[in-house]
Amino acid sequence: MISIKNLKAGIEDKEILRGFNLEVKPGEVHAIMGPNGSGKSTLASVLAGKEDYNVTEGTVIFNEKDLLEMSAEDRAREGLFLAFQYPVEIPGVSNINFLKTALAEIRNYKGLPPLEAKDFLKLVKEKQAMVELQGSLANRSVNEGFSGGEKKRNEIFQMAMLEPTLAILDETDSGLDIDALRIVANGVNQLRNKERSFIVITHYQRLLDYIVPDFVHVMYNGQIVKSGPKELALELEEKGYDWIKKEMETAV
Amino acid sequence: MNTVSITNELQTIVDIFESSIDNLPGDAITKANRREAFNKFMDLGFPTKSNEEYKYSTTEKLFKDELHWTSNKQNKLHIDYDFYRNNNTDANHVFLVNGELIHEESELNILNDDCFICDLKTAATKYNSLFEKYYAAQIRNFKDAFAQLNTALASNGLFIYIAPNAQVQKPIQINNICTSNAYQMLQVHHVIVAEKFSNVSMVETFFSEKNSEAYLLNTLSEVYVGQNAFVNYYKLQSENDTAIHINTTQVIQSQQSHFDTNTITLGGKWLRNNLNIVLNGIQCVSHLNGLQLLNKQQHVDNHTLVDHQMPHCESNQLYKGILKDKSTGVFNGKIFVRKDAQKTNAYQSSKNMLLSDDATMNTKPQLEIYADDVKCSHGSSTGQIDENAVFYLRARGISPDSAKALLMCAFAMDVIHTIKIDSYKNYLGGLIEKCFK
Numbered sequence: 133m134i135s136i137k138n139l140k141a142g143i144e145d146k147e148i149l150r151g152f153n154l155e156v157k158p159g160e161v162h163a164i165m166g167p168n169g170s171g172k173s174t175l176a177s178v179l180a181g182k183e184d185y186n187v188t189e190g191t192v193i194f195n196e197k198d199l200l201e202m203s204a205e206d207r208a209r210e211g212l213f214l215a216f217q218y219p220v221e222i223p224g225v226s227n228i229n230f231l232k233t234a235l236a237e238i239r240n241y242k243g244l245p246p247l248e249a250k251d252f253l254k255l256v257k258e259k260q261a262m263v264e265l266q267g268s269l270a271n272r273s274v275n276e277g278f279s280g281g282e283k284k285r286n287e288i289f290q291m292a293m294l295e296p297t298l299a300i301l302d303e304t305d306s307g308l309d310i311d312a313l314r315i316v317a318n319g320v321n322q323l324r325n326k327e328r329s330f331i332v333i334t335h336y337q338r339l340l341d342y343i344v345p346d347f348v349h350v351m352y353n354g355q356i357v358k359s360g361p362k363e364l365a366l367e368l369e370e371k372g373y374d375w376i377k378k379e380m381e382t383a384v
Numbered sequence: 385m386n387t388v389s390i391t392n393e394l395q396t397i398v399d400i401f402e403s404s405i406d407n408l409p410g411d412a413i414t415k416a417n418r419r420e421a422f423n424k425f426m427d428l429g430f431p432t433k434s435n436e437e438y439k440y441s442t443t444e445k446l447f448k449d450e451l452h453w454t455s456n457k458q459n460k461l462h463i464d465y466d467f468y469r470n471n472n473t474d475a476n477h478v479f480l481v482n483g484e485l486i487h488e489e490s491e492l493n494i495l496n497d498d499c500f501i502c503d504l505k506t507a508a509t510k511y512n513s514l515f516e517k518y519y520a521a522q523i524r525n526f527k528d529a530f531a532q533l534n535t536a537l538a539s540n541g542l543f544i545y546i547a548p549n550a551q552v553q554k555p556i557q558i559n560n561i562c563t564s565n566a567y568q569m570l571q572v573h574h575v576i577v578a579e580k581f582s583n584v585s586m587v588e589t590f591f592s593e594k595n596s597e598a599y600l601l602n603t604l605s606e607v608y609v610g611q612n613a614f615v616n617y618y619k620l621q622s623e624n625d626t627a628i629h630i631n632t633t634q635v636i637q638s639q640q641s642h643f644d645t646n647t648i649t650l651g652g653k654w655l656r657n658n659l660n661i662v663l664n665g666i667q668c669v670s671h672l673n674g675l676q677l678l679n680k681q682q683h684v685d686n687h688t689l690v691d692h693q694m695p696h697c698e699s700n701q702l703y704k705g706i707l708k709d710k711s712t713g714v715f716n717g718k719i720f721v722r723k724d725a726q727k728t729n730a731y732q733s734s735k736n737m738l739l740s741d742d743a744t745m746n747t748k749p750q751l752e753i754y755a756d757d758v759k760c761s762h763g764s765s766t767g768q769i770d771e772n773a774v775f776y777l778r779a780r781g782i783s784p785d786s787a788k789a790l791l792m793c794a795f796a797m798d799v800i801h802t803i804k805i806d807s808y809k810n811y812l813g814g815l816i817e818k819c820f821k
Binding site: 180181182183203204205207208209213214216219220222223224225229230231233234235237238241273274290294 | 779
């Protein structure tokens, strides 16, 4: 699915990712945890193609293609999806029009004609139900005036519409109450299958009660410093990140 | 044909005025008004840089070429009227070519015999008392050279009269088509009277005919909105790259009346819109909206003036601009709240997007408030396209070009949504989408 090797990247002169390695196979869910400033969101942005970041070293192969050579839109068209930590409000562009345009451009990239209006609306209805998003929200401007929970549900709704092969969830749990968290996790779980992989970035173990990962990685100083099964998340929850930090320091 | 180079040739204009005054529409009283307007024009002269009102829109360069002082009657038979009719609003279409009413192409029967649309000449003879009462009545104290010159010299234009209580269901669309084979100066003057409790919607469009040479179009509309009347007056300026257009709209509202206007500017070389509204009765409502999409070296200057003279009135303004290339825009919004105009609500907002480093937008709100129990606000912003939003859209597979088009369209549509004629709204929506493709 995706193979990240020795990825080094930063913003301006500041290096944030310092030799990041990760291998995700089809159908796997990898959780990336770590303290603030460890580079988790930078990783998400770099993979999605945000141009503010410079990649100085390393390779990222996504479905046998060089991801770093692709524009942000081509990455999305190839099946990569980033659920934003802070979804952007876009006044005046309706959710529906936005998704219709996105879907048409993705299908066009794959050499497919746009969906018939009827089929498109059917799809919208079906996927909306998945994240318990009200119909009226779909007709409203993208994220404008949405509550924190609605914004995150909207991200998962978009993911459901675009059916990516790899979804990166960047702190999708932040700012969610327990009900919204359950809805979002439920949406993600329905989208899990043998082909689709997830990278779930989070601070807290809480989300992983709902989205159970195959692997848990701890990120610190722009690298993965510890990997393990899902139980590692529980250990982190119990001991905090200081334990990892200390381990790192003694290793040095 | 008289030819005149304006800069230092006011004398030539005097000659033209003196030689044509006898043939211009109107009897002795109107002629006296015309002379008065002409004298005012002579006193004012064409605005120069030192004129605060024209600070960002200097007129000197407009007169570098020689102006021809006649109206051109050629080509009008070759105009494809159906093109304008069918591509546009579901309306009673009225056609003016260089200001001259084309009777055979126009639908002038709008409701019943109490309501009429005719040209100025007909109004001056057939409806003389109305004509005397309304023509130039609002322009008297207006210190604008173009308005005075227009009032003095206009022989063309429309007189639209909506009788008391008349409910005109179908919009009236005034299609101005200009065609010039030299640099001509055209004066068009409309008088629109909506009597009390009447209701009318109008769309006025401005197009240059294919292959038209440059012209200077100086139009003026005097609008009377009677007590409890509802008037919508929407304008679309879509002229060619050489067109110069000065468009003045002077409105007076009586009590409890509603006036909505929307000025959409998509084409033209140099445009100046003066929109002046006097709220002369209690509980009036006015909405003034505008949108300009500019490119190349276009220049568009929107000057609005809302004069709150009476209590309990409301005015709302939303002007938006998207400027590309080396285009320049101006929004100058003046609001007066007079001493008696307590409980006034007056709002103004100007929002602009600059898409190039060479585009310029000047905005200037001017609020003068003499009453103490009012709500007034103004806001203005000029910025670039939101790059975070572009990235968000790209991250969903949308190309940068369509992402930008979506965002600009959304920005512009805000103004279009305020229009109350659905067919016109849809037509504009299509035009604007095309602008961003």
